[in-house]
Amino acid sequence: MRGEEIARKHLKKQGLKILETNFRTRQGELDIIARERDTLVFVEVKTALNTNFGNPLEWIPLWKQNRIVKVSQSYLLSRGLHDIPVRYDVVGVDADRNVCHVRDAFRPSSEFFV
Amino acid sequence: MALEEDLLSQGHWPICGVDEAGRGPLAGPVVAAAVIIDPSHELRRVVKDSKKLSPVKRERIYERLISSEGVWVGVSFVDASSIDEMNILQAALKAMTEAVSDLGESPVIALVDGNIAPPLSCSCMPVIRGDQTEPSISAASIVAKVVRDRYMIRMDTLYPGYGFATHKGYPTKAHYEAIHSLGICPIHRRSFKGVG
Numbered sequence: 001m002r003g004e005e006i007a008r009k010h011l012k013k014q015g016l017k018i019l020e021t022n023f024r025t026r027q028g029e030l031d032i033i034a035r036e037r038d039t040l041v042f043v044e045v046k047t048a049l050n051t052n053f054g055n056p057l058e059w060i061p062l063w064k065q066n067r068i069v070k071v072s073q074s075y076l077l078s079r080g081l082h083d084i085p086v087r088y089d090v091v092g093v094d095a096d097r098n099v100c101h102v103r104d105a106f107r108p109s110s111e112f113f114v
Numbered sequence: 115m116a117l118e119e120d121l122l123s124q125g126h127w128p129i130c131g132v133d134e135a136g137r138g139p140l141a142g143p144v145v146a147a148a149v150i151i152d153p154s155h156e157l158r159r160v161v162k163d164s165k166k167l168s169p170v171k172r173e174r175i176y177e178r179l180i181s182s183e184g185v186w187v188g189v190s191f192v193d194a195s196s197i198d199e200m201n202i203l204q205a206a207l208k209a210m211t212e213a214v215s216d217l218g219e220s221p222v223i224a225l226v227d228g229n230i231a232p233p234l235s236c237s238c239m240p241v242i243r244g245d246q247t248e249p250s251i252s253a254a255s256i257v258a259k260v261v262r263d264r265y266m267i268r269m270d271t272l273y274p275g276y277g278f279a280t281h282k283g284y285p286t287k288a289h290y291e292a293i294h295s296l297g298i299c300p301i302h303r304r305s306f307k308g309v310g
Binding site: 010013014015037055056089092094098099100101102103104 | 124125211222223229230231232233234235236237238239240
């Protein structure tokens with residue numbers, strides 16, 4: 001099973017509803033888009049971390065966080081979603097298929113609010 | 115409002131706190147604890163600011179945590195030889211994963227002290243200085259600390275002369291001197307600087 005499948009299964013078990021996967025724009029890709037209650041959740045899947053779970057903030061470098069935020073904004077526009085609470089999660093899947101789902105793993109840096 | 119209260123008010127339940135004790139010592143296990151406290155439980159208000167508690171108060175709260183209705187506690191040890199095999203970070207993560215599995219109840223979210231995230235079957239949120247802000251992390255830090263301290267006091271009778279009952283394995287001058295004169299014992303972490 002691929003990392004993204006393992007991640008999807010894990011999220012479903014957590015009660016998140018998977019809306020879409022692999023949403024692409026020219027700027028990049030969102031691995032999983034899910035919903036938890038009224039919150040839209042953008043999930044980045046990080047596979048093959050060996051067993052080096054540790055500081056999740058180091059999994060996704062800042063430039064990549066920014067790119068994910070940009071693509072998520074395109075997503076919101078394309079689906080006509082306004083004023084919906086959003087969250088950015090990261091799911092790590094290691095070589096032994098251990099899963100680490102970090103909720104609210106990062107937030108858009110302030111420049112995105114100007 | 116603390117993150118935990120926020121999540122509880124959104125309906126997330128059960129939420130456990132996770133913390134570990136014993137990453138720094140030269141000897142003994144790393145101990146992790148996971149604790150779930152019922153949202154209306156009075157112990158939620160008692161466990162705040164675990165770092166500021168006196169050892170006696172900490173022991174008292176520990177006794178209440180492990181004997182109260184509406185509180186679930188999971189504990190796990192990873193011993194010195196495993197720490198040497200894996201490295202201390204991996205050992206701490208393993209202990210945390212096992213402590214969560216040791217809970218009688220399956221949490222939906224684990225709040226983990228610090229900036230590390232162990233592999234878990236639920237989702238997790240690392241909270242920096244969470245032992246000061248989130249009641250269930252405070253509770254987990256109390257449990258991990260008391261359990262580890264008690265274990266090291268027992269080790270002092272098994273391996274006397276090192277002073278485990280006083281410094282609990284932490285690197286103190288007396289501890290280094292004891293290693294120098296007695297050599298190491300089976301619960302020393304050989305991979306640590308100043309031990310092997």
